[in-house]
Amino acid sequence: xxxxxxxxxxxxxxxxxxxxxxxxxxxxxxxxxxxxxxxxxxxxxxxxxxxxxxxxxxxxxxxxxxxxxxxxxxxxxxxxxxxxxxxxxxxxxxxxxxxxxxxxxxxxxxxxxxxxxxxxx
Numbered sequence: 090x091x092x093x094x095x096x097x098x099x100x101x102x103x104x105x106x107x108x109x110x111x112x113x114x115x116x117x118x119x120x121x122x123x124x125x126x127x128x129x130x131x132x133x134x135x136x137x138x139x140x141x142x143x144x145x146x147x148x149x150x151x152x153x154x155x156x157x158x159x160x161x162x163x164x165x166x167x168x169x170x171x172x173x174x175x176x177x178x179x180x181x182x183x184x185x186x187x188x189x190x191x192x193x194x195x196x197x198x199x200x201x202x203x204x205x206x207x208x209x210x
Contacts, residue, residue, distance in 0.1 A: 091115040091189040091196050098182060098204030105208075106172045111184030111201055113165040121188030123160055123167040127180035127206075134183065138169060152178075174208045182206050 097109040113120060124139035138148045138158040146158050157170040167184060184201035 090194060091117055091186070091191055091199055093184045093186060093199055093201035095182065095184045095201045095204040098206045100207045100209065101174055103174060103176055103208055103210050105174050106170070107174065107206060109169040109171065109182055109184075109204060109206075111167045113186055113189060113199075115189075116192045117165050118190040118192070119188075120162070120165060120186050120190075123187070124185045125158060125167070125169045126183045126185055127178075128183070128203075129180040132180075137182070140167065171206070174206075176208045176210045178206060179208050180206060 092114050093111055095109060095111045097107060101107050122139055122141050125137040126134050127137050128134040136149055137152055138156055140146045140158045140160050148156060155173045160167040181203040183203045186199045189196040189199055
């Protein structure tokens with residue numbers, strides 16, 4: 090039974106930076122891919138960035154060059170460094186884990202409950 094908890098969201102002015110964290114807990118043996126998604130009001134949830142267990146990354150075109158995803162496997166944590174933020178980055182940001190192996194389960198698709206990021210102009 091794994092749990093994902095995001096943190097680090099808040100209000101920031103355009104051009105500023107935020108660093109999001111997502112910690113997976115629950116007697117975890119391993120996690121495959123992890124990623125960040127976001128959802129703005131009235132819109133579908135969209136992929137922001139992913140990172141494999143080996144550190145290979147992918148980014149949405151809209152954030153490429155501004156956001157950096159990273160992970161600390163020993164701490165079961167994934168980060169999203171967001172620089173040069175724009176008002177259009179405003180959304181609830183969700184952490185996702187693809188394949189969490191715990192002592193009691195294999196959880197193929199796990200989501201956190203999200204953290205709000207608001208970018209003012």
